[in-house]
Amino acid sequence: xxxxxxxxxxxxxxxxxxxxxxxxxxxxxxxxxxxxxxxxxxxxxxxxxxxxxxxxxxxxxxxxxx
Numbered sequence: 778x779x780x781x782x783x784x785x786x787x788x789x790x791x792x793x794x795x796x797x798x799x800x801x802x803x804x805x806x807x808x809x810x811x812x813x814x815x816x817x818x819x820x821x822x823x824x825x826x827x828x829x830x831x832x833x834x835x836x837x838x839x840x841x842x843x
Contacts, residue, residue: 808839
């Protein structure tokens with residue numbers, strides 16, 4: 778299935794979860810926030826929240842610096 782992650786088209790297997798989508802970008806889970814179709818998905822729900830064709834996923838990571 779095709780979804781959009783941070784503005785780019787990504788092909789994932791059918792039934793993929795938010796967790797799978799996050800892992801396509803980063804192995805980190807700390808300091809990461811995710812929204813699907815404008816709705817925030819809590820980290821505890823990443824592995825149980827299934828994605829659908831054409832979903833819009835935004836993955837944000839915290840950055841430290843000065």
